[in-house]
Amino acid sequence: MNASPRRRRHQWVVYVALLPMFVTVLFAYLGTVLWSVRISLSSSRTFPADDFVGLSQYARLFNTERWLLSLHNVVLFGVLFIAACLVLGFLLAVFIDQKVRAEDILRTVFLYPFAMSFVATGLVWQWVLNPQLGIQATVRRFGFEDFAFNWIVDQDKVMYTIVVAAVWQASGLVMALMLAGLRGIDEEIWKAARIDGIPRWRVYFSIVLPMLGPSVATAFVLLAVAVVKLFDAVVAMTQGGPGIASEVPAKFIMDYLFGRANIGLASAASTVMLLTVLALLAPWLHSRSRRARAAGRAAQ
C-alpha cells in the first residue's frame, strides 16, 4: 500500500548509514584475506608475483626449522597458559565469592594487569626475571649463593617465563568472567546442598562448575585467540631469544613480512594461522547459535 514506497526510501538510508560497515567487511576483511591467500599461492618474495605455484610455499613453510619451532612454542605456551589461567581464574573467583572482606580491592588487584599493555607487562617481567639484577640476584644476596632462576636466558625454559607473565596478565579476566557466572547462580542450590550435607568443594566441582560451562567456554575462546595472536609480549620480553628459542608464529610472520621480505612465505603462514583460528572458533560459534536459537524459540 502507500507504506511501501516510504519503506523503500528508508531502506536506502539504512544502506547509506551502513556503508562504512559494508566497505570494511568487503574490502578490509574479506578482500584482504583473499589477497593474502592469493599471495600465499604465488612465488612472491620481496615483491608480489602473479604466478601460481600451488602449495609450494606451504611445503617450504613446513620445512622451515624456525616455523616448526614457532609452532612448537605456541602449542606449549597455549596449553600451559590456558590451563593455568582457567585454574587460577576459577580459584580466584571461588575464593572471592566466599563473602570475604575487601572484595572490591581484591578484584581490582587481580584485574589491573589486564589494563596494562602486553609491552609493559613484558618489560616488567623481563626486569624481574633478569638473572643479574632480578629475583635470582636478590635471593643470592640473602645468602643462597647457589640459587638459580635464569629461565629467561635458558633456551629450554624461556617459554615458561612468557607463560608466567601472560598468566599474570590474563587470569584476572577469567576471574571476572567466572565471578559474573557465579553471581548468576541461584542461591537455592546452596541451601539444597546444605540440607543434603554435601561439602562446599564438592558443590563447586560437581554442580557449579558444570553450570559455568558457557563462561568457561567463553574464557577458553578468548584465551585461545590470545594465544594465536601472541606477539607483543614476546617482542618486549625476549625478542624471540635467546637465539630463536621463544619465536612464535605471529612474530615469524611479522619478521618475514618486513625484516626478511618474503611475503609469499609470510602469507602462507598467516593463512595457516587464520585456518587455526577458524577451527578453534567453529564449535563455539555453532553451540552459541544453537543456544541462541533455542532461547529464541523459548521466548516465543
Add this chain to the structure above:
Amino acid sequence: MIATVSRKQRKRPSRLTPARVGTYVFLLSAAAFFLMPLYVMLVTSVKPMEEIRLGNIFALPIHGTLGPWISAWTSACTGLHCEGIRVGFWNSVRIVVPSTVLSIFIGALNGYALAFWRNRAAGWMFGILLLGAFVPYQIFIYPLVRTLASVSLFGSLPGIVLIHTIFGMPIMTLLFRNYYASIPLELFKAARIDGGGFMRIFVQLMLPMSVPIIIVAVIVQVTGIWNDFILGLVFAGRENLPMTVQLNNVINTTTGERLYNVNMAATVLTSLVPLFVYFVSGRWFVRGITAGAVKG
C-alpha cells in the same frame, strides 16, 4: 552486569574457622603475586643506578629520586633521538582521541541500524565482522599496507586512525547492537509513527539514551588503542609512533649501560593512562570486557 547482582543479603561468617584462614591466605598470596611486579616497577623507578647494582629488586630506595622519571619523560633515547617518552605520549593522544570518537560513532550507527532496521544483508555482514574480531591481524596487514600506500595514507595519522576504526568496528558494533536490542521496540515504533526518520531517531532519541554504553565504549577503546602495539608499529609511521612502540624501542634498542630505573619509569608512564582509566572506571571496565564476550 557482573557484580550488580552482588551481595544481596550476604552476611560474612563471623567466626574464624581454619577454612576461613585458608581462604584469606590463598587470596593474600595471590594478591602479593599480582602486586609484586607493580611494586618492583615503582621502587626501581625511584632508585639511583648505584642502588640497583646492589641487586635487591625488592628493597625500598635508600635515596629516593625522581630523576629517572624526569629523564624518562624528557630525555630517554630511541636510536639517535633523545627527546624522551613524551613524544610517544603525545602521539598516542593524537591517535587515541580521533580513533575513539570515530569508531564509537560508526559503532553506534551500525548498532542502531542492526537493532531497529532489520536488514538481511546487514545481518550477514555483521556476522562476518564479528568473525573478523577473532582473526589475527597478520593476515590483513600486507594487503592493508599496500592499499593505504596506494592512497598515500600509509604511515600517516589519518591512516592509523582509519586502521583503528576498522579493527575497532566489530566490538563497537556488538556493544551498541546489544545495548539497543535491550531498548523496548515500542519506543522506536512510537517515534516512527510520530514521523521520525532514520537519522532523526538516531540523533534525537537513541544517542541521548546511549550515555552508559558510550562510557563503556570509551573505556574499551581508550585502553585498547592506547595499549596497541602491532598496528602502531606497522601503520603509524616514524613521525607518529605510539607510546608503546616508543617504549619498546627505548628499552630494547639502547646500547651501553641499561638505565633500569629510567626504563621502569618509562614503563610506568606508558601504563598510566590505561591504569588511570581502570582505577577510575572500576565496574564499568569489567562491564566493557565482559559485555562483548558474555552476551553477543
